[in-house]
Amino acid sequence: MSFPHSQSPSIAARSIGARVPRGDDPRLLTGRGQYLADIVLPGELHACFVRSSAAHARITRVSIDEARALDGVVAVWTGEDAAKFCEGIVGELEVEGCFATTMPLLARDIVRYVGEPVAVVVAESRYVAEDGCDLVDVDYEPLEPVLHPRSALEGGPSANEELPDNVALRGGKVLGDVEGAFNNAARVIEATFHSGRLSAGPMETRGVIASYDWTSRRLRLWTGSQMPHYIKYCLTAYLGFPENECEVLTPDTGGGFGQKAHIFPEEMLLPLLARELDRPVKWVEDRRENLMTATHAHEQFIDIAYAFDSDARATGVRIRATGDGGAYHQPPWSMGVEPWCTAMVTPTGVYDIPAADLIYEAAATNKTPIGAYRGVGYMAGTLVRECLMDDAARAFELSPFDIRRRSVVREFPWTNPQGIVYDEGSWLQTIDELERMVDYTAFRERQAALRAEGRFIGLGLSVFVESSGESTAMGKAHDLGGIYHDTATVKMEPNGSVTVTIGLTTQGQGHRTTMAQVVADSLGVPLEAITVRAAESTTYGWGSGTVGSRGAVIAGGAVLRASNVIRTKLVALAASMLEADPADIDLVDGAAVVLGVPGSSVSIIDLATAVYFDQSAWPADFDPTLEATLAYDPARPIFSNGGHAMIVEVAPDTGFVTVEKVFSVEDCGTVINPDIVEGQIRGGVVQGIGAALLERLVYDDSGQLVTTTLLDYHMPSMDFSPPFEIHHLETPSSHTPGGIKGMGESGLIAAPAAVLNAVNDALSHTGTVLHNIPITPEQVLRALRG
Missing domain, CATH: 3.90.1170.50 (Aldehyde oxidase/xanthine dehydrogenase, a/b hammerhead)
Structure with a gap:
């Protein structure tokens, strides 16, 4: 069952939006956590x-x-x-x-x-x-081992006898007048990309x-x-x-990161x-x-082409995404989750492209099964879409910002070729804000000056829209089955303290802190009076999983619905005790107050105590249960958006790439805790930089994995993290309690494209264009040497 936004009250944000320190940090950073090996x-x-x-x-x-x-x-x-x-x-x-x-x-x-x-x-x-x-x-x-997905789909030996032709997944759709778009195009920009095989590496x-x-x-x-x-x-x-x-x-x-x-x-x-x-x-x-x-992730071979009219507006897209799926589907997501998402969800992105030819396929190979990893499908789809946009910018001699403005959606609601409705977003504002942050004109002047000295710097841009808050409505919008919902329990004790239980697990996202902020504003109690229990045990409630950027949206929605039941009872009791209209009661700073009547208040502690021990204070037909368990599943799909711009330097003598600075714009609706949101951005972007420059799972010709240690599989560490400048846009969702949207995957979704675009920009004067990640020094040097 889905629940509309109107079932939650309008609550003034006091704790929401504050930079509250994460409550778990003292325990974990002092070594007092208990992990499975403990x-x-x-x-x-x-x-x-x-x-x-x-x-x-x-x-x-x-x-x-x-x-x-x-x-x-x-x-x-x-x-x-x-x-x-x-x-x-x-x-x-x-x-x-x-x-x-x-x-x-x-x-x-x-x-x-x-x-x-x-x-x-x-x-x-x-x-x-x-x-x-x-x-x-x-x-x-x-x-005989089967190792290359596109060769596997052409016939030959089977990697898995259940799939005699190695086809684990194959399908697609043609939407709109694709032939007309390409036949009438002023220019067609096309390329083949390869996104490397990764490990989530928790x-x-x-x-x-x-x-x-x-x-x-x-x-x-x-x-x-x-x-x-x-x-x-x-x-x-x-x-x-x-x-x-x-x-x-x-x-x-x-x-966890999906693995x-x-x-x-x-x-x-x-x-x-x-x-x-x-x-x-x-x-x-x-x-x-x-x-x-453990599951591998992200490897795809993707052919993509855009048709552009004479005004450099994209009018059509063709995409064929082929996933290297490994030997088996890994439930519940399967080896198809990457190419299906790339082809069916991401090709148009923030752009108003009316025609699309979409093909997805996954081949069984004799490798470790592919599974979910942060930004699943979206990362590769955003990589090819945004990098092809930069290819188009060079072809039309436009800036990377201007080429995107030509096609970006400007008015909402907007329906994409797949029939998915986007109700709101700050897509154009994201492009404008990133251009302001990087000071594009000044960057080009600096780039020219450094090239004269033999130094190659480049600017890369990547913008995105992502489905966030994995829900039943989201699945149906994308023609997927499955029911998603979570429950939350909110209980107030006689002393006014509150225990909150959510159905999601936590792997470092700060759920306990953000959920406490939500409850603090709903019930008017201080943060220190709230204890949040994530799903340490499946006896505590139901959760469809900590996946798909759904923590703040789904758990937060369930928490708000449950806390609203408690809030309604506290308001009714306070109105009775203060002889006021319930509509005039607000819960704030540990008390129920009568709006416009200074000094007319009663503490939340006294209200809770009265519920448990003073029946004479109750209004008529009062139910004294200060505990509620409710579910939440949004009635409509929820979408967040944002973008990254990066400045990199490429060393022409060694091929090494250094990320100089990251500029990030994020619109996740109402921001519960800016510190946690920015931490998610930084962590996701650094993972994306790793995917773009460092990380690669390599198999030899016999199917042996040769990158089996962290000496061979190079992940970015903190000393690899560049400086960040982060700007928040807020377009609250009209369909979720509090206007909250998800954002946990956004950093990784768009970062690799920004890196690759920046490298290509740095090398643009040499005529070099790269389309594969990771961008190794060897790849750069081979390209520079022709």
């Missing part, structure tokens, strides 16, 4: 996995006798053991042309990527478990602890999942554990092992396992 259960065992050393091979023999005989080893399971309980995890995307795959918990007959689990050893310690894995002997009969790797009590049939599972309620559902759907006897707990989690928004075989295996062995079982992966076997 949890030690009495009698716990440790699991370690034997993983495939071949990218594609038939398993001819698995010998486990030596491992079983090792002192301290309690159990060794192979694929045959796991299949007795579960044939595998089914994955697909509910869109046209998607074909399902089944991922086994442990490979049985065939392995399909390096790192796929083949056996699991459970022992008294992690050390013994690893020694036991070394004693498991697996023989393989090699099969600071804390994946881990699971399972404990089962056979007397009560109660299963407890600890995992750093972004979707604990989905994990709980899968425990019943795949393994048959009664859902009412399952509890999924999420301790402090050191980052932990999946169901993995390890999360299904450990509950089975705990039940069979009657002891808790724990698994925490090392960094090599994380880079090899």
Whole structure:
């Protein structure tokens, strides 16, 4: 069920908009957090996995006798053991042309990527478990690996026999007069882009602890999942554990970025092992396992073309997005989530382009499965759209700001070719503000002066609009299935303190602080009187997951709806005690006050105490329950927008790129906490810089991943972060309580395009144009040398 904006009251913002320090920071920064590896259960065992050393091979023999005989080893399971309980995890995307795959918990007959689990050893310690894995002997009969997605779709060997032609996803749409747009174009700008294969690389790797009590049939599972309620559902759907006897707990989690928004075989295996062995079982992966076997992200090959009229306005777009999906769909998002989103959601962006030819496809390959990672689909789609716009600017001899102004949407509501309605936005204002921030004329003068000295600097621009607050309405707007909603509980104690419980997990986003700010304004209580509990346990409520920039929108909406129930009762009681009209009562600064009547007030503490202990103060037909649980799911899709401009310097002798400064504009509607919003921008942009310049998962010709440590896979650190200048625009949503929009993914969505555009601008006088990321020094030098 969706809920319109009108069901929440108009509340004056006092805490909302303030730079409130994050409440979790003192505990976490002083080492008092409790992460999964910190949890030690009495009698716990440790699991370690034997993983495939071949990218594609038939398993001819698995010998486990030596491992079983090792002192301290309690159990060794192979694929045959796991299949007795579960044939595998089914994955697909509910869109046209998607074909399902089944991922086994442990490979049985065939392995399909390096790192796929083949056996699991459970022992008294992690050390013994690893020694036991070394004693498991697996023989393989090699099969030809399938490694390039577009070659895979042309025929040849199958990467996964469930997909004999390697097509995991294929579909598209033609919208508007595409042929007319291109036949009548004054100029067509086109290119092929490649966005590299990445790892989300959370600071804390994946881990699971399972404990089962056979007397009560109660299963407890600890995992750093972004979707604990989905994990709980899968425990019943795949393994048959009664859902009412399952509890999924999420301790402090050191980052997720989408990688932990999946169901993995390890999360299904450990509950089975705990039940069979009657002891808790724990698994925490090392960094090599994380880079090899946790989902990869973002790799696509994309052909894109824009038709422009004689006034340099874009009139049509053609796009073909091909995803390198890996060996299986990784539920719930699938290998199609990247190319489908790139083709079906992002090609027009903020531009009024009436005609579109959209093709998406995902190929199965013998690599680690692709999954969600911050900015999924949007990053690659924004990269090709915005970089092609800069190519067009050079072709038309216009500034990157002017070329965008020619096509940007100026009036709202606006409907894009896919039929999606955008009710509001600051799209043109974003372009104008970025131009003001960078002082474009002064930059060009500086660029010319430095070129005369042999130094190459460049300016890159990237603007975007993103769907935020993943919801049922958002899915339907994009022709996707699924129901999304969250619940929140707000409870006021007799002393006026408030406990808030939300259905979302938190991985460092500051949810507890922002939700407390929302409640403080709604109930008129100080922040220190509010305790917010994120979903440490699935017994606390329901959440569809910490994904899709939905924290502030969905959790905030549910919190506001629940707190409004408490607010209404406090107002009614205060009106009775103060002999005033409820319409004249406001809750502020710890008291209920009568507007326009100085000195007429009663404290929130006294109101709460009266609810619990003084029936004589109640108005007629008063319900004294100061606790409410309500759900929230927006009735309409919600969109935020923004943009980044970057100045970079390219060293012509080494090919190294340095980011000199970042200019960011963000419009996420009502800003709850500017510090948290700016932290999200900085973190996302630095991730985007890493994707553009540093990070690359590399496979050799046999399908072996060769970037298996952080020495090989280079992620940006704090000393790589450039200076930022951030400006906030506020176009409140007309469809959410408080006008809030999401923004958690925005930094990463647009940053790689800004970097690539800046590099191309720096090299423009050489005739060099790059279309692939990451932009390595070798790539720059090869381009400069022709």
